[in-house]
Amino acid sequence: MSDKEPMWDSLPPGILTHAFLQLPIKSIITCTCVSKKWKSLIQNPSFISTHLHHSSSNSNNHLFLFRLCPNEGTMWDKREREVYTLYSDNNNNNEEEDFNEHTRFDSPFPAQSGSVILRVVGTCNGLVCLARDLLSYDNSYILWNPCVRKFTRTSRPIVSYSTHGGFEETTGFGFDSKTNDYKVVRVVRLLDREDEDGSSLKVEVYSLATDEWRMVTTGLPSRCVVRGREPLAFVNGALHWIAFRRTITNNLQSFVMVFHLGDEVIREIALPEFLNGFDGDQYWVRMSISVYRNSLALFHQQDFSSPCLNIWVMKEYADESSWTKLVTLSDGQCSREYVPRALGFRRSGEVIIEMHDGALISLHFESQKLKVLGITGYGYIFDHSINGNGYTFFDSYVESLVLLDEPNRAVTY
Template identity: 50%
Template sequence: MWDSPPPEILTFVLIRLPIKSIITCTSVSKTWKSIIQNPSFISIHLHHSKNKHPLLLFRLPPSEHRVSGKELYALYCDNNNPDLYEHTRFDFPLSGTFRVVGTCNGLVCFTMKFTDRFFFWNPLVRKLVILPTPSVGLRTLRFYNPSIGFGFDPKTDDYKVVRIVSASESESSKVPKVEVYSLATAQWRVVTAVPPTGTAFADRCDPHAFVNGALHCVASKNNIDNEILNFILVFDLGDEVFREIAMPKPLDNPENLVGVSVSAYRNSLALIQWGVSIRCVDIWVMKWYAVASSWTKMFSTLADQGGFLPRPIGFKKTGEVLLEMHKGQFVSRDLETQQIKDLRTIGDKFTFVDSYVESLVLLNKPNCAFAY
């Protein structure tokens, strides 16, 4: 009878296989299945995947959804070719209107619009987790507006959703509640940490930027002179405490802005600014994380004669910004060299784009993740 190779050799071979082949290998024997579904193997595989060619996850335009009636997503290989190469595509297994809260280590977090429903999805292993209903929400508040983020806590090897729930303006005196969902415990819990008094959020629909084990969003509050000041609110997923990062001086005054959002940029942050009196888009990059003096304006453009402004929709792992141009054309722009590359891909205002890494996350969660 043929003997299975030693576990270390088997691991060395398996992590180099496509994910579909790895999943097929779980049917070879109980030993192989045990190795593949072991958290350490999933972690090793993830580390290996991060060193492969980067991928981009696209939510395709609604016109592409008409056949299935479900949101359609595609993975594109982002290599040195002149255009993107479609790796695979898949539809979200549920019908409805959803918003992407964030992506991390191959896991995508969604919320269904106008509800308190949340989902984790790994499209490559075809696993979905339906999160329990949060305790703070429609059942307890008549009017409320949550700010939501999703990320990974490396200290506990856990994936977390964070909801900062504020009451409506008529109930603005109430202190916001902060609720955290942990995939490890499969439960929501209210934490003691709260944002600084008087904190308001620039746009609660903007995704939080996940960087260095923490979530980041744009917020404002009154300073000691009772002036409104913009800042970046940070929630550390490990310690579960709030802190602040100052914005560049031109951006800390709300009168200078129509809108501003924060994104992950390499291992630091970027701010995207929309001007007021002059239609323009500026991009600021924090060269050294959490060092406010390192904010540097890296990109600035005015509207063309027709009034069109490029729409920044995210950053590649290499640091290039993805821009939606006229008629939905996508280009990438290197903020260091200003070199532009036509990605030869078309989208629209509904398109979501983010970096993606292949992973086996959820494969070892039979009690909470269901296959489809």
């Protein structure tokens, strides 16, 4: 060791890496200011990947990200910033309050006129994908890592109102382990085309590595209706969402559309048989897909003559015969004005449900026991068409250093 070399810089990279992995993310970020050597090691893509694997495999690190309602009376103020909170799931059924606040994030994105709040598309490896598309055709996207206080905006998509006219879309976000790349996928149905050759459906994929969008042109289904902005599920390397296909009798056949981020091929998974054969009016029965362990769950909201919430799970992934109904909420829990909305699952398998007033509860399927979590979401907003878009967001989350190695592209706030 030279006389001028600090003692901490003389430590071998392997020892430094092991030491950094034991630290919380805020402390790791602080360590980048100690020396150039430490900064170079921490911002190296190899260390960021190692840290992500370590954080993901930590059995004691069970976190969930909530996007919750700002202070009452200010949620529509364009200066109001949204509330994003990480909770740790202690999963102790003997405690009334087993969700503990872990971290609260300051959002760098204030609401703006014309698009009141951003929509959370999804999270993956610490990145949160946000879209400004709820009340406009803006269709701009942000990839945000709140742990390192960095975000990047995607380039403009190919399909827009100015280029293709009116459209309906659904957007998904996930990680392609084959190319080590994060991807945003837009499935767009052009409203001025109703044909049978699939040309009304457009699929485009954004790559974070290249900051470019490109079209997927092969294997697109025909006569297909995407489900809009309902939540999607990213599991087993693929995005899943609800779609419909019109039959020759003008009924709607529902199915799960699957887009694998590795081979970028669209596949289909059938839904329980009773959901098929509805007439056109039943299009407004809301269904969404969620991750259930390493498989899928179906949330089926019916708010007509018999309002209820049905929750199904696919016990074996891609095995259509394994769809099993877990529970139906009706009567006291549901009304024509509002059907409770399922948000996702805890690691115990309990489901998180948002009630009319925004209160979040946890339902244990076997005991049918409801537990009030002491957390409040947006609840009922204006009407079902807006509420169905999912202002309240809930998903599992892993703290990561992703975007830390993008000093030129990512914005620091």
